Structures are given as structure tokens and as C-alpha cells.
Amino acid sequence: MIDILMPRLSDTMTEGAIAAWRRRPGDAVAAGDVLVEIETDKAVMEQESYESGTLAEILVDVGETVAIGTPIARLDDGSGSAPERSARSAASPTPDAPAAALIADPPAAAPAAIAPNARPEPPREAAERLIATPLVRRLARERGTDLSAIMGSGPGGRIVRADLDALPRGRAAPLAPSVWAVTTSEDGRGSAAVPFDAxxxxxxxxxxxxxxxxxxxxxxxxxxxxxxxxxxxxxxxxxxxxxxxxxxxxxxxxxxxxxxxxxxxxxxxxxxxxxxxxxxxxxxxxxxxxxxxxxxxxxxxxxxxxxxxxxxxxxxxxxxxxxxxxxxxxxxxxxxxxxxxxxxxxxxxxxxxxxxxxxxxxxxxxxxxxxxxxxxxxxxxxxxxxxxxxxxxxxxxxxxxxxxxxxxxxxxxxxxxxxxxx
Incomplete structure (x- = not known):
């Protein structure tokens, strides 16, 4: 069992946010497969796996931000135990490293590994979270559309751009509270707080x-x-x-x-x-x-x-x-x-x-x-x-x-x- 760490993808990056998971727990993963989309301080980038195995567990849900080097998922490589840390996985990732998920030993306090043949349920919070591509989420913010009111036509109910474009022109549902936290100030300005992304x-x-x-x-x-x-x-x-x-x-x-x-x-x-x-x-x-x-x-x-x-x-x-x-x-x-x-x-x-x-x-x-x-x-x-x-x-x-x-x-x-x- 090995850990997939949040990599360093630019010289200024100190943390990254999970934009989307491309694999679910229990899915087979081959070396080079795209596992996850990570939002860095500069862009959203696809991350690949260095190793083959089964995605055992997702540790960081979509939308969460963690520091570089934090385990974000676990991969079962069939060895039954954590391998020796390699020079590549032990070293701090650099801006010139390939766009791939880095692998290291699990920390001593890591939860017990999931059996290779088990297909665990995804975390409840992740399962309840809307499934949409980063492009769709951006377009929804720009158009003021609430994605929770849309039925996705993509794989697994994923909301794709065609679902957005199919909405009648001029229809723009209120933005979800997680995007715009609207509060009324004491001086009556009716301010809208928009949290910074990475x-x-x-x-x-x-x-x-x-x-x-x-x-x-x-x-x-x-x-x-x-x-x-x-x-x-x-x-x-x-x-x-x-x-x-x-x-x-x-x-x-x-x-x-x-x-x-x-x-x-x-x-x-x-x-x-x-x-x-x-x-x-x-x-x-x-x-x-x-x-x-x-x-x-x-x-x-x-x-x-x-x-x-x-x-x-x-x-x-x-x-x-x-x-x-x-x-x-x-x-x-x-x-x-x-x-x-x-x-x-x-x-x-x-x-x-x-x-x-x-x-x-x-x-x-x-x-x-x-x-x-x-x-x-x-x-x-x-x-x-x-x-x-x-x-x-x-x-x-x-x-x-x-x-x-x-x-x-x-x-x-x-x-x-x-x-x-x-």
C-alpha cells in the first residue's frame, strides 16, 4: 500500500486544491493514468500515477486544499505492505517534475489499508458533492447558474457543458451559497463575499x-x-x-x-x-x-x-x-x-x-x-x-x-x- 502525495507543480506552489477525481476507490489504475485534477496557484492540472494498482482510498475530497506532501489518496499495488521509500518519492517534488502524482510510504498514523479486492464506498461528503467538470463549474459561476438544479447527462451523472448550454437563454438560477456568501452590512451595502481561490x-x-x-x-x-x-x-x-x-x-x-x-x-x-x-x-x-x-x-x-x-x-x-x-x-x-x-x-x-x-x-x-x-x-x-x-x-x-x-x-x-x- 502506498500513498499518493500532493505534488509541487510550480516554484510558487505551497498547497493545492482537489478539482476533480478521475478514478473512484476500487478502480484499477495503470501507470500514466490520470488520477486527479489539481488546482494550483497558477492553473488546474491533470495528475498521473507513477505506479499501477487499485485506488484503495481517497483521503482529500473535491474542493479541499492541503499542503504539498500531504497524502491525498492510497494506491494498493498488490504488495500487501508499504514498500521502501524510493529516492524519487522521498525527494521533495520540484517545478520541473512531470505532471504526475508522487508516491511515498504512508505515515505511521495512517489508517489501516483497504483490502485489494474491496471496493469501499466513497466518503459521504464527496458522494453528495456535485459532479461537474472544472470548465462547467467556471461557466456556472460566470452565468450565475446553480448546478444543483441541473441533471447531468455525462458518465455517472456528471454535469457537462452541453447540460449548461441546454438551459433556456436568460435563465440563471441564484448562485449557490458556497460560491457567493451574501451578507448585509450595517451600512446597508449588501456586500457579497467571494472567497479567493488558489x-x-x-x-x-x-x-x-x-x-x-x-x-x-x-x-x-x-x-x-x-x-x-x-x-x-x-x-x-x-x-x-x-x-x-x-x-x-x-x-x-x-x-x-x-x-x-x-x-x-x-x-x-x-x-x-x-x-x-x-x-x-x-x-x-x-x-x-x-x-x-x-x-x-x-x-x-x-x-x-x-x-x-x-x-x-x-x-x-x-x-x-x-x-x-x-x-x-x-x-x-x-x-x-x-x-x-x-x-x-x-x-x-x-x-x-x-x-x-x-x-x-x-x-x-x-x-x-x-x-x-x-x-x-x-x-x-x-x-x-x-x-x-x-x-x-x-x-x-x-x-x-x-x-x-x-x-x-x-x-x-x-x-x-x-x-x-x-
Whole structure:
């Protein structure tokens, strides 16, 4: 009998929540089978088993959160007793470990093992809990639908998306109390308390730490983007007949331009380290994170080697990452090893803003929307389209002059966009 532990699936993860069990007690499990969906501080991830056997017992129900290393289930491997702890199972899981459930000996105080041929009943609380996919639960929250009023048509009565979509348009049952705890305050505000999930909790914790512990400064620049917009239209027209999924956005061009500017100024593509008297960790690879507003909160998937990737490749990668973010399917690898972040609110009509650094990175660029402005060119007043962008930098490793040089290089690339795709 062996224990399946809550694994560490990202460098910032300290605990995980069970989103859904894919196997029930008594089910046969083969090595590589998906056992459980775990909600981490960044995404919902499928976890596989390292070993084959029979799922004997579920120790942590759906919706419960436990610390890394806590036993979440027991697997009967047919040995009849707990095996010696292997080096793999004894070691603390790392962010680079495969997305698989880790196995270790049961603790001394563990309950008695369940017989291999027994098929125990699932915990009563778990049996009474609604069975629905993570996507359905998210859509229900967004639509204000009470899942308890829906009969699931999936296996075992599982509520699937088709069940939600079959509801008449405009019908939205009140949200269950477990989702919205509505209370009326003394001043009559009628407040609704929405508990943080793992992702929102991590966003709040990390950005609070960043804003309170990192000495930052900001620098703003602007660029004429008429030629950049014309180039984007030309690229999209050229690839329209071959692959519409590779359609390039203004943000894709900015990702590439930022990648080139970081290559030219590696001191901005860096992180602070407190080792010794303090160190600047200069990163050889240029991995640009793109801030995405997902249903669960802010996530930052990473476009790797943005200084070397073609714009069309960046466009395809970004679209795939944004799609995964909307469905909470991003992997730990897709969310890790970023060296710089871009946050773009231009599509919401925001002209200018500042962003908080995404630790442990040294800087972040906040991009506003394109605006028509009157400018003087060779004595004549003309209308040009301009974009403002603001760099927030860690002043421990990036000085004002370096930030200005980076922004000047970026502006030059944007105003001479052929250099972005050359």
C-alpha cells in the first residue's frame, strides 16, 4: 500500500486544491493514468500515477486544499505492505517534475489499508458533492447558474457543458451559497463575499510582496505606430490564404520588439538576487511573459525566446496560451521561467497605466491603447496614431539611464517596424 502525495507543480506552489477525481476507490489504475485534477496557484492540472494498482482510498475530497506532501489518496499495488521509500518519492517534488502524482510510504498514523479486492464506498461528503467538470463549474459561476438544479447527462451523472448550454437563454438560477456568501452590512451595502481561490490568493500575495518589498521607478515613452499598423495589415493579408490562425496582433509585434530590445540591453532582462551583497542575475534567454486576464484571475504564460521567434510563430503561441488560460489548462512549464512581462490594456481603451513587477523578474512593460493625436511634422499639423508604454523597473538592478536606453531602442523598433520582422 502506498500513498499518493500532493505534488509541487510550480516554484510558487505551497498547497493545492482537489478539482476533480478521475478514478473512484476500487478502480484499477495503470501507470500514466490520470488520477486527479489539481488546482494550483497558477492553473488546474491533470495528475498521473507513477505506479499501477487499485485506488484503495481517497483521503482529500473535491474542493479541499492541503499542503504539498500531504497524502491525498492510497494506491494498493498488490504488495500487501508499504514498500521502501524510493529516492524519487522521498525527494521533495520540484517545478520541473512531470505532471504526475508522487508516491511515498504512508505515515505511521495512517489508517489501516483497504483490502485489494474491496471496493469501499466513497466518503459521504464527496458522494453528495456535485459532479461537474472544472470548465462547467467556471461557466456556472460566470452565468450565475446553480448546478444543483441541473441533471447531468455525462458518465455517472456528471454535469457537462452541453447540460449548461441546454438551459433556456436568460435563465440563471441564484448562485449557490458556497460560491457567493451574501451578507448585509450595517451600512446597508449588501456586500457579497467571494472567497479567493488558489490563483487569486497567489496573485494577491505575490503582488503585495512585490509592491512592498521592491524599490521601483517608472519611465514612460510613446511611439508613432502608423507604420507598425500598416505592416501588421500587410502580414495578415499575406498569410490569410494559408493559415488564418497565425493572424498577427499589435501585441504580438510588441512581444517581438520587446524581445529584440531586451537582447540589446541584457541588463533589463534580469532578476535581483540577495546572495552576498546582492547580485544581478542576467538571463541568457529572452522569455517574455504575457499577462492574461483569465476567469480565475491574472496569469502570465511565457513566450520563450521571443527575440529569435518569427512574429507569426509568436502569434500562434500567444493564441494557444490565451486559449489554455481561458480554460485553465496551462501547464507549469508554460507559466515558468519568464524573464520579463508585458501587460497590455490597450484593447480596453486604456491610454496609459503602470504595472507591478511580476517577481522575480526585474521589469514589466505596461502598454496602452493606440490613439489618434495631432502632431507637428515639418511645419504641418497632421494626425498620427501613437501608443504610450511605461516601464516599471527594479531600481536595485536597473538604473534610470538603462531604462531610458531600453525604451529608446524599443521606440526605434516600433517606428521602424521592418527591423522587427527582419
Amino acid at each position: 490563483i487569486r490568493h497567489t496573485v494577491a500575495s505575490r503582488l503585495t510582496e512585490s509592491a512592498t518589498s521592491t524599490p521601483t521607478f517608472t519611465a514612460t515613452a510613446s511611439a508613432d505606430v502608423d507604420d507598425l499598423l500598416a505592416l501588421r495589415a500587410q502580414i495578415n493579408a499575406a498569410i490569410a490564404d494559408t493559415d488564418a490562425t497565425r493572424k498577427v496582433t499589435l501585441n504580438d509585434l510588441f512581444v517581438r520588439a520587446v524581445g529584440l530590445a531586451l537582447r540589446a540591453h541584457p541588463g533589463v532582462n534580469a532578476s535581483y538576487s540577495p546572495e552576498g551583497r546582492g547580485q544581478t542575475l542576467v538571463h541568457a534567454r529572452v522569455n517574455v511573459g504575457v499577462a492574461v486576464a483569465s476567469p480565475a484571475g491574472l496569469v502570465v504564460p511565457v513566450v520563450r525566446d521571443a527575440d529569435r521567434a518569427a512574429v507569426s510563430v509568436i502569434a500562434s503561441a500567444t493564441k494557444e496560451l490565451i486559449g489554455k488560460a481561458s480554460e485553465r489548462r496551462l501547464t507549469a512549464e508554460e507559466l515558468s521561467e519568464g524573464t520579463f512581462t508585458i501587460s497590455n490594456l490597450g484593447m480596453y481603451g486604456v491610454e496609459h497605466f503602470t504595472a507591478i513587477i511580476n517577481p522575480p523578474q526585474g521589469a514589466i512593460l505596461a502598454i496602452g491603447g493606440a490613439q489618434d493625436e495631432l502632431v507637428m511634422i515639418e511645419g504641418a499639423v497632421v494626425t498620427r496614431t501613437r501608443v504610450r508604454y511605461t516601464l516599471t523597473a527594479d531600481h536595485r538592478i536597473i538604473d534610470g539611464a538603462l531604462a531610458a536606453q531600453f525604451l529608446a531602442t524599443l521606440t526605434g523598433l516600433i517606428q521602424n517596424p521592418i527591423r522587427i520582422v527582419a
